[in-house]
Amino acid sequence: MKKSYSICFVLLLAISCASSSALLKDENPTKNFVKCLNRYSADISDLVYTQESSNFTQTLLSTINNLRFAKPETPKPLVIVRPVSESQIQTVIFCSRKHDLQMRIRSGGHSFEGLSYVSPLPFVILDIINLKTFSFDAETETAWIGSGLTNGELYYRIGQKSDTLGFPSGLWANVGVGGILSGGGYGMLMRKYGLAADHVIDARLIDANGRILDRKSMGEDWFWAIRGGGGGSFGVVLSWKVKLVPVPKIITVFKVFRTIEQNLTNTFFRYQAVAPKFPKELEIKADGQCILSDASPRADKKTMIFLFEAMYLGGADQLLSVMQEQLPELGVIREDCFEVNFLQAGVYFSGFPLFTPPEILLNLTILPRPAFKSNNDYTKEPIPVEGLEGIWDLMYKLPPQKATLQFTPYGGRMDEISESALPFPYRAGTWFKFNMFAETDTDEADRIEWIRSITTYLTPYVTSNPRSSYVNYVNLWLGTNNLQGPTSYQQASKWGKRYFRNNFDRLVRIKTMVDPGNFFRHEQSIPPLSL
Structure with missing residues (x-):
């Protein structure tokens, strides 16, 4: 030091x-x-x-x-x-x-x-790709993790140390830990344990003056801001000390597909109603696309298909009991379910075949990297059937498999944490996070316009005043800072309130104290108050 x-x-x-x-x-x-x-x-x-x-x-x-x-x-x-x-x-x-x-x-x-x-x-x-510290303390069940680690590297290193500890970080193996924690971070353990940032207990960062600070020396306000206030605003976080979480040795996973011809619309409506109320141990996310199918009655043979992905902290028999009681419409059977450990579940939810050797998580280039534009929203109640049918109609306007819908249920532990505990405010009362992507490898202008059209269509079904958004799914359509010179609080509030709600005010005050010269800045970094 x-x-x-x-x-x-x-x-x-x-x-x-x-x-x-x-x-x-x-x-x-x-x-x-x-x-x-x-x-x-x-x-x-x-x-x-x-x-x-x-x-x-x-x-x-x-x-x-x-x-x-x-x-x-x-x-x-x-x-x-x-x-x-x-x-x-x-x-x-x-x-x-x-x-x-x-x-x-x-x-x-x-x-x-x-x-x-x-x-x-x-x-x-x-x-900061080379900042790959991983220092594990078995006695305290904590670890110092470098900001250059990826999800896959983190899960792999935890798995080498313990088969009964995990961490509630993200899904995709090649996503950087530094960015995840800076914006909050969520994954298949969110309903059981909350966000990744909820489990950060210390950090080391370098500020605009070159000082190296930890939680004690930076103070609680600054420490609060870096855990969910978005990356690139408050310093260079070198490493994070995290509290790992207990996981059972047996975890059950499944992936099942359902189409319109398999009563998808009614099943999905029911899924929306019950998924945020599942036991905390169960997370089921759903991703939807338009595909071609001979079973479709449409002249163009397009239909909607959803992939329902589940992780349950326990055995298959327990999971099936929950599904039969709360979501029998999905029709999950024993043959759909696989019992694995936490590390293998991480491989599975990164999109690899179930029993792929976990070393695949260390490969930083194997996952696809599309060109895309996205937007995201939050809901506080299920989208009705007629609303879902309108979404399907919009999906049919693009070529098959060129747009994706992602639904992530909240509830569970997220309902128990105050919206001001961290800058990330979407806690009690949040029903689903809804993300939409359009690939822009061709017809970029038309596909970006399609994102605008589905965003407009969703207005009656999502949050309002402000219409909420997740900072780790950054969207410059919400507004930007001035490229040069100061940005007013009023201007920045157009996007800041949508990411952070009332927590934005505290973030601005902290930024003004710790980086008044606004060295750490980008189009949606937290601005200091201008004199």
């Missing part, structure tokens, strides 16, 4: 002593930025990628997970830095400030709007 603070002091002294001419707009920002890096971190050169580097494009694209932002015309960073030490991150922050460059922080690269790797202004990427 002494070394970190001494480096911080040197960097702060350097920036405070810099002449005004050095802080003017650089004629060659890339060259001067790299020169600054090498001056203050002698061992950083092999971790720096400029646009002239032979592997720049490969490094940039490696974790761009929305290919809508991988086009040749998309703005590119001047430099990508993949540090391996805290002092190197301090240097990147210092040099970005000195040369007036925006710094985007990339963990897993899953920002739906590319905010971790795209900026309309000159920028650099601080890519």
